[in-house]
Each structure stands twice: as C-alpha cells, then as structure tokens.
Amino acid sequence: MSTPPNIVLVTVDCMRRDRLSAYGHHRQTTPVLDSLLERAIHCTSAHSVSSWTCPAVVSLLDMIEKPAPKLVDRALAWIREERAAGDHPFLLWLHLGDAHEPLDIPRSMQDVFGRVPRTRRTLRWDYTKRADAVGTPEFERYREARDTLYDVSLRSADASIGDLRRGLQSLGEADRTIMVVTADHGEEFWEHRQEEVDGFLDPRDVFGTGHGHNLFQVHLLIPLILTGPGIDPAQVDANVSLVDVVPTLLDAAGLERPPEGPAFDGRSLLEPVEARPILAEGIAYGHEKKSVILSDLKLLSAPLDGYERVFRLGPDRREVEVVEDPSEAERLRAYLPGEESAMGEQVEASDEIVEHLKALGYIE
Numbered sequence: 001m002s003t004p005p006n007i008v009l010v011t012v013d014c015m016r017r018d019r020l021s022a023y024g025h026h027r028q029t030t031p032v033l034d035s036l037l038e039r040a041i042h043c044t045s046a047h048s049v050s051s052w053t054c055p056a057v058v059s060l061l062d063m064i065e066k067p068a069p070k071l072v073d074r075a076l077a078w079i080r081e082e083r084a085a086g087d088h089p090f091l092l093w094l095h096l097g098d099a100h101e102p103l104d105i106p107r108s109m110q111d112v113f114g115r116v117p118r119t120r121r122t123l124r125w126d127y128t129k130r131a132d133a134v135g136t137p138e139f140e141r142y143r144e145a146r147d148t149l150y151d152v153s154l155r156s157a158d159a160s161i162g163d164l165r166r167g168l169q170s171l172g173e174a175d176r177t178i179m180v181v182t183a184d185h186g187e188e189f190w191e192h193r194q195e196e197v198d199g200f201l202d203p204r205d206v207f208g209t210g211h212g213h214n215l216f217q218v219h220l221l222i223p224l225i226l227t228g229p230g231i232d233p234a235q236v237d238a239n240v241s242l243v244d245v246v247p248t249l250l251d252a253a254g255l256e257r258p259p260e261g262p263a264f265d266g267r268s269l270l271e272p273v274e275a276r277p278i279l280a281e282g283i284a285y286g287h288e289k290k291s292v293i294l295s296d297l298k299l300l301s302a303p304l305d306g307y308e309r310v311f312r313l314g315p316d317r318r319e320v321e322v323v324e325d326p327s328e329a330e331r332l333r334a335y336l337p338g339e340e341s342a343m344g345e346q347v348e349a350s351d352e353i354v355e356h357l358k359a360l361g362y363i364e
Helices: 031-039 053-058 068-085 137-170 193-199 242-252 326-333 351-359
Strands: 006-012 040-047 091-096 177-182 221-227 234-236 278-281 290-294 297-302 307-313 319-322
Touching (some): 006 137, 006 242, 031 040, 031 137, 031 221, 040 242, 091 137, 137 177, 177 242, 221 242, 297 326
Parallel strands (some): 006 091, 006 177
Antiparallel strands (some): 040 221, 177 221, 278 290, 290 297
C-alpha cells in the first residue's frame, strides 16, 4: 500500500455484543453493522479491559461524547476541511454516547420497535437499590420500557454510522478508509442483581444495572468489527480484547510499530489468533475486581469482597456454571496482575471534564 489509509474508529458507549441483531438479538437494532460482517473481520468473543469508559478507552486512544447525529455531522465537516488542506490520510475517533445513561433517543425513532410502555424515568436507571421492589408489575413495565429504549438508542447510533459511511463515500474516501466499530464496555440489565446484593459492596447502594461496578460478561462482551483496505473478511471466534485494536490497525495500514516505548499488550487480528488470557480490571464503584478468561473458563476475583468464582462460559460466551475445582482457580489466578495497574502521568481535570463525568454519573 503506497499511501497509508484513513482510519475511522467508532466506539459506541455501553453497546453489548449480544444486542446486535446479527448476533441473534430479536430486534433489528443494527442493520448497518449487520451488513458489514461479510466484508469485515468481526470478533464474536471480544472483551473490554474494564467495565467503565475511562480505563477502557485508555486501551484505545481522549474523547468528546455527544449524540451520534451531531458527532457524525461534525466529523464529516472536519473531513471536508482536511481534504481542502491537502490529500493526506487522517485518523478520526468518534465516541457515540446514545446508549449511555441518560439515553439519547431521537423523537423520530421513539417507536421504531413499537409502542414503549409508559412509565417514569425510562431514560435513566431505576430499581437499582437493594430495597427496591424488583419483580412487581410496575418493575416489569419499567424493565420492558428501559430494555426497548436501550435498543432504540443502539438503532439510532447504527443509523448514524450508516450516515458516516455514506458521507465517506460521497467524499471519495470510503475505499481508502479502514473503519473499526466497537464499544468501551457493555451494560447490565439486572442479570446479576441478586449475586451482587449478596456478594459485593457498592457505596452507592446500586446493584444489577449499568456498568462500572463489576466484571461479569454482560459488562465485558462487546462487538468488534473492522473493514476496509488491508482487512480480509473473517470471523474470529477466539477470545480477543480491546488492546488488539491498535496492533491490528498498524498492520492493516502497513505501518511499523514504534521501536521505542512499552510493548503492545495486544495482538494483531490479521495474524492467527492464539489462545491467551484476556484480562479486565479497573472498577469505578466498590472494591477492585479483576477477571481473567482463558478458553472457556473465567475467574472473577474480588478479594476485599471475599468473592472468587471460576465460571464456565457457554456458546454465547456468558457464565453458565460455577466450576468447583480449586486447581482451576489457582491456575487462572496466576494470570492476574499482582499489583494495582500502573497509572500514567496524573493531570488536573478541566472544568469541562469534571462536568462531563458528573453528567455521566461517575462523580458527584
């Protein structure tokens, strides 16, 4: 490749892998992404390195988070400016926040999956406290509405990705642009509520919803789709990680890896993917937790909560049973980091960043 390609990296906040319609979800949430799979590398067992945004995106590249239509319009305007300045490759990262609390739902798409049950606070999480009346008819109505609106937010983000692709085509950039679509982490919809109530501390008294508090597969499993020049279509079923994105992009773009600095933790997905441990850590709420996945086994360890379990993962890569063999726990424990993760140079957050984190609920 004589000239390096453009690179467009799209991360959709809180996008669970199992909510893509291509992977079996009952609603057609992602027709644009579904249409890319035949011409893309797509990973069916891709994992985030954490269950909340800040540590997850460090494994990729920093971000502006706004509704998808606004970001795509802004991105295409920027690309036009770049083209006017000269014919050189560009790198663009878009982080789409539509599926993050509070959900961003365009009025035109409100009923795309049918009528949403009328209930309170559907754009924000409710029924999160230990004493909340989970299981009541009111809760079930709220859960149906929240579940549907989450899917609507993904459909909205997917539509904006389609607008972005059409914009690249109209600008003559599509054929020389590598596009990556992934997520920073997943989202919990009460799947592990009782286990979290029984086994974990959360200073917010929040259990069973959202992200940032635990490392179950609903928090970690994400889509990972790469398409464009240098990308031969393939389905990758091995366990992979967000840290594999940058090495893959460098290889696809024909760029050498930096000779200096720390080595990459990730592996290029353009090469045969070998079995290896997939790590996650970095908790926003409660005691620190770490997980390691190797083949179809997963260790979730939270020593300060007195919690450690080895799970067997099923065909959908979710936890299906507890493995009671102590030797398996010992074997997997050896892969966990022995010390807290090293932090980069500390910087003082600007007022804009502080307000952004407050709006997302990460700080008070």
